Structures are given as structure tokens and as C-alpha cells.
Amino acid sequence: MTHLLETAARPRALRRVAIEPLTRVEGHGKVTLLLDEQHRVHQARLHIVEFRGFEKFIQGRPYWEVPVLVQRLCGICPVSHHLAAGKAVDMLVGVRRLTPTAEKLRRLMHDGQMLQSHALHFFHLASPDLLFGFDSEPERRNIVDVIGEYPELALQGVKLRKFGQEIIRHVAGKRIHGSACVPGGMNKALTVAERDALRRETGQMIAWSRDAVAICRRILDASPHAPIFGVFPSNFMSLIRADGALDMYDGGLRARDAQGALIFDHVDYTHYNRHIHEEVKSWSYMKFPFIINLGDEDGWYRVGPLARMNNCDFLDTPLAESERQVFRAAANGGMQHATLAYHWARLIEMLHAAEGIERLLDDPDITGTDLITTGERTLEGVGVIEAPRGTLFHHYKVDENDVVVRANLIVSTTNNNQAMNEAVRTVAATYLDGQKLTEGLLNHIEVAVRAFDPCLSCATHALGRMPLQVELVDAAGQMIDRLTKGADGLCSEGQAVP
């Protein structure tokens, strides 16, 4: 299941195409394609070139610092790391169940993060491709042009994102670097005034989210790409509530195979390493997790919105559940395998989050002040949540001095590593085989990777560090052609090296 096109039989006899780095993807990634003289794809790999050092960053720190510290792993999803670390640290202080108010505040913050992250992805990162087309002029494929042509849609995206961040700010007390999660609970209560201010906006956010689902569905229905683009079978994994509902914050692990049969279900996530192993490959910094029972070749899986929609039995909010049923019916009740269905699933989750926020704000517990629980100290803690991009594992061991001596993180993008490689290979084989290389064709590969919304690195960004270059290199390592995307989004062809 994994090795088709992963490794060419005679790579030195092939031309090499490098796309470096990927655009509108956090951090630096690179795709290399080895083509023969007829432009057929012989090898396709997604390289993650800046994805290391997380564990080292955490080791040696006192455990109570960790939930704050890990927010700096990722400027895109700091709340996800904060919550996963918070759950792991709860376990270190002997707490598996928080007070009702503390748990609901964490869920509220999580829904805010889900809303703002999914809004950013659809309205900002994906919509240029979806609204203008994969082959449209590259200078149009950006958020500013989306705003120019679809001003109302884009403004809704900005305001949805802003609202999600306001939720986070009120729960955490700060827009970034908050210390909401503390061992065994939460640091701050939500005031009635804060609750009321947020509650006044939820109706609009739900309406906009619902509209976004409809827009996405219409785009995909009309797209000639949707039924064939990056379609490949895989396993799926996510957290699931005891009654089978989607649960982003807690629950057990569920995995299904490509036909929908259960591989495991309601697995205690603290035992994740009895079911998942991470394989190291020589050509990538990022590990390749797989389900142990199925082995490394067949055990890889997808996580994130598509996996969650395929895995759960129902959603516990009415509007999102209605949309989920449409989503599943489109696959005749089976599993959705299309890469572009990630976008549809993501927006159903955005609606689910908006409804969840309203429900939580209407819950009297949300303004409670009983925030902390205590327990017996332990030396090992595991926290798992469903982050916007997929299942996120934080696992720490501490010594008797409360210092973290071992940390293991499996972030969503790592969980999707093999699946993203598979998407690249599938799209390359469909769209690039036998074709002359163009920016539009290469963008198809980027579209496939962007559907996963990967964070390839986390939060380094300084101005002036993001060139995009495509190179053709022959079997002897000589560059024979070059395509460069500048900061203005325009492509320029370099001179072939004689």
C-alpha cells in the first residue's frame, strides 16, 4: 500500500524536479519528483525539512511550565499544543477528570481554536485554488484577490477567525502566550460580561459557518477535479466519544480501514504506543506512524477532518450533523477518500465548533469558579486531543524533581505524513505523467498537500525568508531548468545550465 512510486528502481537515471518550499503551508517543505525522458513519474517524495527538536525543546523543563512553553512550537495552533500538554500535565498531578467548569472552559477554548483555524484555512489558504481554479494565473491565487472578487465571503472569513480568537482571548486572558491550562484545571474563570459579549455574536457565526459549508459543497459539486483529484484508499484514525460521537477534546482512539471496518475502537489513548509505532525513513526528518497490527506497509492512516467525518457515528450538534449526513451520503454511506473532501469536512467541523460555542456559552457551568482538581502525583502523563489538523499526542515522563526527562510528541502533520506522500504520488501520477511541466501543474501537487493544512514547521517566519523555486536536475546532478516564484507571486524561468 505504501511503496508504489515511493522509491524508483534506478533513480540515478532519472531527472529530478524539486518544488521548494511549498507555498501557503507553514514552514518549509519540498517535493521531489524523478521523471524519465517521457516525463513519467518514477519517484515522488514529500520532504519535511524543518521539523525537529520539539522533544529537546521540552526536556529539562519543570512540568508546570510545559503547557505555556509548547505554545511556541506552532504559531498556527498554539492552543492545540497548550491543551494537549495541559491534559498530559493533569495526569502528572493525578487528575483524569476536571471540574465541570474547567473542562467546559477548555472545550470552549478548543472550539474557538477550531473555528479560527478552519476559517483561516478555507477562506485564506484553500479558497484561492477552489474559487479561481488550480490552473488560474498564480498571481490571482491569494487571499487579496479573493477579497477583491468575493468581498462578502472574505470578510466573513476574517470575522469568523477574529471571533475564534476572541473566544481564546477571553478564556485564556491573553491573545497569545496565555496560561489558561494549569495542572488539574484552569487558571481563570469566564465572567458573565465576557460570556454575554461572546454570546451576542454566536448566531451570526453559526449562520456564516453554515453558508460556508454550502459554498464549499457547491464548489466541489461543480469541480471536475473533485471526484478524481487525489483519491486513494487509506485507514483513518481519530478520537471518539463513548457513544460514538465526534469528540475533539477527549475520548478513546478509533481506527477504521478503507472500507470502514473497525481496526480498533475506544482505545485508552494513554496506551497509544501499544497500537501505533513511528517508523524512521532515511530520506525524511519526519517519522512515519503506522498501526502496529497492520504493519508499516499497510498500517498508515489519515487524521484530521476527513478522518473524523469518516470515523464518527454522529455529531452532537444539529446543523453540523445534518451536513455530516449529506457528506456521508455522497459516498453512499461508505468512506470518503477524496483529498478535496478534506475541505468539505473541515467546514462541517467549523459549523460544529460554532454550534458548540453557543451551547457552551448557554451552559451555566461556563461561568463557574470551581476550576482546580488535585490528585496523587505520577511520573508519566499522556494528553491527546483532536487538533484542527488531526490527532495530537503529547507524552511526558518526569523525574522526582518534577523535571521532564522524556517527551514524545506526535503532531497531526506527522500522523498524516505517509498520507500526504500518497496524495502527492497520486496527483503526480494523474496530472504530471507525460505532461510538460508548468506552474499550474505543479500547483496541483501543492493543492493536494494544502488540503491537509499541514504545519510543516512551526512559527518561524521573519520577513524575506520564503522563496519558492522549482528545479530540474539531471541524473548527474546538473540543473537543467529552473522555475522561480517571487514574492509577487509571479513565476520566472531561469536559464538552463549548459
Added chain:
Amino acid sequence: MTARVVLLGCGNPSRGDDALGPALLARIGSWLNARPDLDVRIVEDFQFQVEHALDLADADLVLFIDADASADAPFCLRRTKPERDASYTTHELSPEAVLCVAREVTGREPPPAWVLGLRGERFELGEPMSPAAAGHLEVALDELLELLDDPRASAWDARAAGW
């Protein structure tokens, strides 16, 4: 009436010289506590994003502050304006794109804006700020104090022209 200034800075405090933006904001925040006569709002984030367009509303002057890997040491100060750049900057926008989004979503011209880019070179996770960057921070702080001491567009343009 004193000018309303927004300082919009970004960076990751745990990624070496990427900490320059937050560090400068922290320093100026302390200084502002003693200057209640100034109307300065500080916005900090990991990177510039679409929602920051809404933070610019009602400002008279905007200053984007960030580490800059391409600036000459110790920093650059330049006037900027809205631009439809497809800057391929992944999960972040350039200052120019933020201004452009502000114009599109509000239907009004954004306030005059400048970029203060502090030269940085090392951005690895867990790295401290480099000694060179720490030196650039001190010089940039002096410059920012001068800017805030005379919050007028013409005065800021004059200082930018000197760089």
C-alpha cells in the same frame, strides 16, 4: 489630540532572533507605562494574519515590527503601503498584504504605515537571541522612542528617509 498609534509586532520568543519583535514590544510596553499622554496600542502575535486588518481600524499611524532576515543591520525603517502581493508566505501575510486586506474589508484606505525590520539571522527552535540581534534590539528601541516622541506621519517619513 495625540495621534493614535498601533504597534503591530510579531515573532516567536523561543526561536532565536525571531524573538526580536516581541522583545521590542515588551521593552516599549514598559516604557509606555510611564507615558500616559501617548495613545499607543500594542498588538503582538506569532505572525501577521488577515485578522490584523481589523486591528488597524481608527489608528492614525501603524508600525509593523518584525525580525527581518534580509534587512541591513541593525534595522530598516521604511514607509509601506497596501499591495496585492501573493507573497507566498504560507500561514502569514506581509505587512503590505495586511494593509490591502484592511482596505478591502473595511472599504477605507488604511492608515499610513511603516515597517521596522530588525536584522536577525538565527531562527532555530529553542535558540536564544543572538548577541548581534540583541545589539540591534537596543538600537531599534532608541529609534522607536524617537518615533513615538513625535507621532506624525511627516516626522516618521523623515526618519525613514534616513535609513
